[in-house]
Amino acid sequence: MPVYLDHAATTPISASALAALTTVIARSGNPSSLHGAGRRARATVEQARETIAAAAGAHPTEVIFTSGGTEADNLGVKGLFWSRRAAEPARNRILVSSVEHAAVQDTVEWLEKHEGAQALWLPVDADGTLDLAALEAELADGGADSVALISCMWANNEVGTVEPIAEIVALADSYGIPVHSDAVQAFGSIDVHFRDSGLAAMSISGHKIGGPVGVGALLLGRAITLTPVQHGGGQERGVRSGTLDTAGIAAFAAAAQEVTQNLAAESQRIAGLRDAVIAAVRELVPDAVLRGVDPAQRPAGRLPGNAHFTFPGCEGDSLLFLLDMAGIESSTGSACTAGVPRPSHVLLAMGLDEDTARGAQRFSLGHTSAPEDVEAFVKALPNAHARAKTAGMAAHVSSIETASTRDR
Ligand code: PLP
Numbered sequence: 001m002p003v004y005l006d007h008a009a010t011t012p013i014s015a016s017a018l019a020a021l022t023t024v025i026a027r028s029g030n031p032s033s034l035h036g037a038g039r040r041a042r043a044t045v046e047q048a049r050e051t052i053a054a055a056a057g058a059h060p061t062e063v064i065f066t067s068g069g070t071e072a073d074n075l076g077v078k079g080l081f082w083s084r085r086a087a088e089p090a091r092n093r094i095l096v097s098s099v100e101h102a103a104v105q106d107t108v109e110w111l112e113k114h115e116g117a118q119a120l121w122l123p124v125d126a127d128g129t130l131d132l133a134a135l136e137a138e139l140a141d142g143g144a145d146s147v148a149l150i151s152c153m154w155a156n157n158e159v160g161t162v163e164p165i166a167e168i169v170a171l172a173d174s175y176g177i178p179v180h181s182d183a184v185q186a187f188g189s190i191d192v193h194f195r196d197s198g199l200a201a202m203s204i205s206g207h208k209i210g211g212p213v214g215v216g217a218l219l220l221g222r223a224i225t226l227t228p229v230q231h232g233g234g235q236e237r238g239v240r241s242g243t244l245d246t247a248g249i250a251a252f253a254a255a256a257q258e259v260t261q262n263l264a265a266e267s268q269r270i271a272g273l274r275d276a277v278i279a280a281v282r283e284l285v286p287d288a289v290l291r292g293v294d295p296a297q298r299p300a301g302r303l304p305g306n307a308h309f310t311f312p313g314c315e316g317d318s319l320l321f322l323l324d325m326a327g328i329e330s331s332t333g334s335a336c337t338a339g340v341p342r343p344s345h346v347l348l349a350m351g352l353d354e355d356t357a358r359g360a361q362r363f364s365l366g367h368t369s370a371p372e373d374v375e376a377f378v379k380a381l382p383n384a385h386a387r388a389k390t391a392g393m394a395a396h397v398s399s400i401e402t403a404s405t406r407d408r
Contacts, residue, residue, distance in 0.1 A: 002327045003373045005277075007305055007366030008157055008185060009331055014210035014367065017255040021212055025247035032235065032243065041246045048253030055256040056204060056219055057193030064218045064236045065249055069184035069205030071229075072218040073103035075240060076180040076201040077151055079226035081111055084148040084178070086227065091148040093118045095138060097130050097163070098349040099156050102335060103203075104182050105345070108151070117148070121349075127293045127301070128161035128350050136171055144175035152179070154186035154202070158333035158346045158362060159292030160306025162190065169198040178224060184208055184216075188259040189303050190267060194219045201226070206248065210367060211255035215248035259367075266367065271295065271304035273365050276374045278307050284381050287312050291347065291360070305365040308333060310352065311385060315395065316360045317341050319388040323361075326380035333362035359392075 004012075013021070024044055029037030031045045046060070053060040066072045077094070084091045096108050098121040111117035120138060123131045130152055139147070150172050155162045165181055172179045178200030186192050188209030194202050201224065205216035220226060220239070232241030259266070275295060281288050288309045293301030311319060316332035323330050334344035343357035363377070 002329050003376045004368065005328060005330045005363040005365065005373065005377065007369070008208070008362065008364035010207045010213065011210055011366040012368050013212060013251070014255050014258055016258050017211045017251040020254040021247050021251035024250040027246075029246070030243055031246055032233065044246050044250050045244050048249045051253040052217060052256045055260040056187060056202075057195050058219045059195070059222060061237070062194065062219050062222055064220050064240050065244055066216045066218055066240060067214055067245075068207070068216040069182065069203050070103040072203035072205070072216050073101070073182050074107050075218050075226065075229050076203055076220075077104060077107045077149070078111065078229050079239060080149040080178055080180055080201060080224070081115070081117060082227035083225050090146050092116055093120060093143070093146045093148060095120050095122055095135065095147055095150045097122050097124065097152040099124050099128050099158075099161075099346045100151065100153055101157050101182055101184070104151055104153065122152070124349050126351050128156050128159045128291075128346060129293070129301070130163050130168065132164060132167050132171070135168065139171060139175055139177075144177060147175070147177050149200070150177055150179045152181055154181045154183035154192060155190065155303050156292070156346060157185045158344055158360075159308045159350070160185075160303035161292045162186065162301055162303065165197055165199070173198060185303060188256065188263070189305060191263070200224045206252040206255060209255050209259045211252040212248050215245055215252045217252075267304040270365050270369060271299070273369050273371065273374055274304055274307050276371070277363050277365070277377065280374065280378045281307070281309055281381065284378070285311060285385050291350065305369075307363045309361055310347070310356050311359040311361060311388070312356065314359045314385065314388040314392045315341070316358060318391045319359075319361050319384060322384035322387050323380060326384050328377055328380045328384070331362045331364070332360050334360070
């Protein structure tokens with residue numbers, strides 16, 4: 001069996017979620033129908049809504065079901081932008097962190113291109129933590145009146161950095177600006193409490209916490225108005241039309257309940273495994289550099305399941321492939337465009353140069369991870385790394401040769 005170290009991409013479905021999914025999917029009934037089957041489906045959805053609300057520290061009416069994190073991000077960012085600008089046309093700016101997942105980043109870029117939005121990409125420090133002084137300066141400069149919303153993820157999917165959401169919301173609050181946060185990686189991994197956070201909107205996703213792929217939610221404050229992205233039957237407070245996925249929602253709720261009930265013990269257990277991975281990489285590959293917050297210095301600054309390194313002289317993709325051949329499933333952490341790897345925008349925002357950023361590898365742990373996984377990783381890493389480094393050097397030499405041939 002391969003060792004799965006890519007829980008940040010998706011984590012295996014939990015037993016309770018699978019049981020809920022298979023039980024409920026066998027039943028028929030549209031939760032919007034008025035007959036018995038419809039009412040039973042509605043009851044399942046509403047029970048799940050209460051469970052998810054309790055797990056995320058929200059009121060049940062604040063849970064808007066979506067098809068996942070991407071849709072929740074689109075709805076949160078576009079919906080807040082349109083609604084705030086409709087109320088006050090001068091509000092066309094979006095302040096957004098420069099380390100967002102594509103689901104937020106591309107949404108903001110789309111709003112810039114098609115809706116006349118102006119984005120300000122807020123800087124982060126070398127660990128990927130949002131620069132609060134930059135945000136404060138931007139707001140204090142009299143620029144707050146033109147801000148439609150602020151969006152900053154709760155925790156980063158590549159380097160695992162936990163962002164200062166409380167401080168961001170406190171700053172935004174003094175200007176009455178709503179804040180959206182993509183909590184897809186944070187929810188189920190660290191303490192996330194929607195109401196206490198003061199956020200206007202927050203995205204979560206089922207398949208990152210042991211639920212199925214294709215279901216998620218936008219938590220939306222009761223007083224917050226949102227312009228819908230998709231139109232139809234007016235489900236979900238009229239902001240997210242579409243027949244609800246009763247089985248997916250029931251399974252999402254089962255996973256949310258399980259993960260939040262066991263959060264304290266599990267996050268400690270997983271952080272222990274993560275620390276073992278970090279220690280092993282540092283010992284076996286001394287020139288590898290941990291990216292993001294060092295948990296030995298600031299434990300709360302990093303997700304318990306995330307270890308991310310850059311390996312000098314290696315291409316992340318080669319290392320990924322060689323580790324995969326050795327039975328270790330990891331990730332470079334960032335997406336590629338049409339199969340062409342590009343250096344991660346997150347690492348570039350943290351100040352890395354392109355060459356260094358290309359050597360990135362993320363090892364992420366989750367509920368099925370065990371000490372044996374770390375042992376297998378420790379066995380496989382030296383050889384995979386040595387071969388990736390040789391391949392990296394060969395590629396480097398051949399690119400120099402190609403360039404000098406061209407020069408001639
Ligand atoms: N936001 C973050 C931070 C993520 O890590 C992901 C998934 O990789 C998403 C959003 C997208 O979520 P989904 O796969 O549910 O659409």
